[in-house]
Amino acid sequence: MTAASQAARPSALDVDALRSRFPSLDPAGPGAGWALFDAPGGTQTPREVGEAVAAALTGPLSNRGATSPSQRLAERCVADFRAAAADLLDADPRGVVHGRSATAITYDLSRALARTWRPGDEVVLSRLDHDANVRPWVQAAERAGAVVRWLDLDAETSELVLDDDGEAPGLRGVLSERTRLVAVTGASNLLGTRPPLRRIADAAHAVGALLWVDGVHATAHELPSLRRSGADLWVCSPYKFLGPHCGVLAADPALLETLHPDKLVPSTDAVPERFELGTLPYEQLAGVTAAVDALAGLVAAPGTRRERLAASSAAAEAHEDRLRGRIEAGLAELADRGAVVVHSRAADRTPTLYFSTPGRDAAAVSAALAEQRVLAPAGWFYAEEPYRALQRAGALDGPGIRVGTAPYTSDEDVTRLLDALRAAL
Numbered sequence: 009m010t011a012a013s014q015a016a017r018p019s020a021l022d023v024d025a026l027r028s029r030f031p032s033l034d035p036a037g038p039g040a041g042w043a044l045f046d047a048p049g050g051t052q053t054p055r056e057v058g059e060a061v062a063a064a065l066t067g068p069l070s071n072r073g074a075t076s077p078s079q080r081l082a083e084r085c086v087a088d089f090r091a092a093a094a095d096l097l098d099a100d101p102r103g104v105v106h107g108r109s110a111t112a113i114t115y116d117l118s119r120a121l122a123r124t125w126r127p128g129d130e131v132v133l134s135r136l137d138h139d140a141n142v143r144p145w146v147q148a149a150e151r152a153g154a155v156v157r158w159l160d161l162d163a164e165t166s167e168l169v170l171d172d173d174g175e176a177p178g179l180r181g182v183l184s185e186r187t188r189l190v191a192v193t194g195a196s197n198l199l200g201t202r203p204p205l206r207r208i209a210d211a212a213h214a215v216g217a218l219l220w221v222d223g224v225h226a227t228a229h230e231l232p233s234l235r236r237s238g239a240d241l242w243v244c245s246p247y248k249f250l251g252p253h254c255g256v257l258a259a260d261p262a263l264l265e266t267l268h269p270d271k272l273v274p275s276t277d278a279v280p281e282r283f284e285l286g287t288l289p290y291e292q293l294a295g296v297t298a299a300v301d302a303l304a305g306l307v308a309a310p311g312t313r314r315e316r317l318a319a320s321s322a323a324a325e326a327h328e329d330r331l332r333g334r335i336e337a338g339l340a341e342l343a344d345r346g347a348v349v350v351h352s353r354a355a356d357r358t359p360t361l362y363f364s365t366p367g368r369d370a371a372a373v374s375a376a377l378a379e380q381r382v383l384a385p386a387g388w389f390y391a392e393e394p395y396r397a398l399q400r401a402g403a404l405d406g407p408g409i410r411v412g413t414a415p416y417t418s419d420e421d422v423t424r425l426l427d428a429l430r431a432a433l
């Protein structure tokens with residue numbers, strides 16, 4: 009190996025060292041002995057994130073201001089949060105908005121955006137998306153008299169249909185000069201599919217539409233870039249990547265300036281505060297900053313926080329892709345004897361796998377796994393449209409099981425998952 013290729017090689021993740029930073033993964037703690045595959049529903053939280061929340065909350069902490077140390081701490085929590093989220097999402101800190109959840113942010117922004125729509129305008133949604141990136145737009149479109157058009161899901165490939173295939177219209181068929189917004193996921197929380205965002209962004213922008221990306225699942229499995237993805241607005245949820253339970257939106261501040269949500273008379277009209285109703289939860293903001301720092305420190309690397317995030321993200325992806333390969337190999341053996349059908353088949357996908365268990369109730373299989381202290385929930389996880397699309401295609405007749413990894417998932421966890429699945433099936 010040459011010195012250059014050695015230098016280019018990403019450092020490997022030290023999973024044991026990482027796990028030791030999570031109180032919930034402590035082998036002597038109350039969560040001991042569980043192999044957790046529910047990361048797509050929410051990750052565990054490292055000690056430093058909990059400590060950052062506690063430190064901010066126990067202050068001294070007042071409302072924002074410059075007079076006392078307590079006011080200055082609130083100011084710092086807000087500024088640090090916007091800087092951290094901007095580094096994570098490759099965005100402008102002045103366009104970073106805090107919200108209670110990705111769902112709440114999407115509802116709020118759908119109302120603000122829909123005020124600019126006219127009857128007959130069009131909104132493009134996808135059958136791959138979590139309902140949080142579907143229903144707010146459907147309801148906003150209804151109120152505005154706008155028409156909803158759909159990008160379909162191909163159940164065979166688990167990809168969105170972007171080229172007209174004779175049955176489904178594809179991008180060219182759904183977009184028109186009346187399209188105001190395209191809302192699509194960065195990655196499916198059910199199937200793991202990552203649609204080609206740049207292609208969708210270019211097509212949306214060519215007709216003058218905005219691209220809204222639900223980055224909740226994607227942000228947990230890649231280092232996003234608002235600038236490079238082509239998304240105009242990107243929403244994510246820190247509790248999916250080691251942080252507290254809230255939502256974050258990133259957008260160009262100039263775009264946010266054009267939107268006018270309902271707000272109180274005395275509250276500031278400045279962007280991004282205009283979109284953040286009431287007093288900000290400073291302690292939660294401190295937790296998000298600590299989570300971004302934790303993500304940037306998964307491996308030791310030099311450089312800016314964004315550069316360290318890139319090195320850590322590369323290491324986490326390499327680790328989780330390898331685990332995904334092991335899980336897929338185990339599932340393939342079970343599929344060969346008809347015990348499972350794996351529905352996650354996209355060429356570009358996260359380590360989130362959805363499979364059904366023909367002839368066996370998935371909830372009962374999930375319960376059998378739980379008896380072995382393996383957590384792999386059954387259901388369809390609010391992914392209403394993709395689940396119904398799979399059903400319509402005859403790919404499944406009831407809920408399946410979802411398994412997903414996080415950076416702290418170990419090889420031993422995977423061995424236990426596969427052993428428990430073989431025993432249950």
Ligand SMILES: Cc1ncc(COP(=O)(O)O)c(C=O)c1O
Pocket residue numbers: 048049108109110111112138140141193195196197222224225244245254255
């Ligand atoms: C892809 C995706 N989008 C949106 C959401 C909703 O996020 P929140 O709980 O922050 O509203 C989830 C939650 O699981 C999700 O996985």
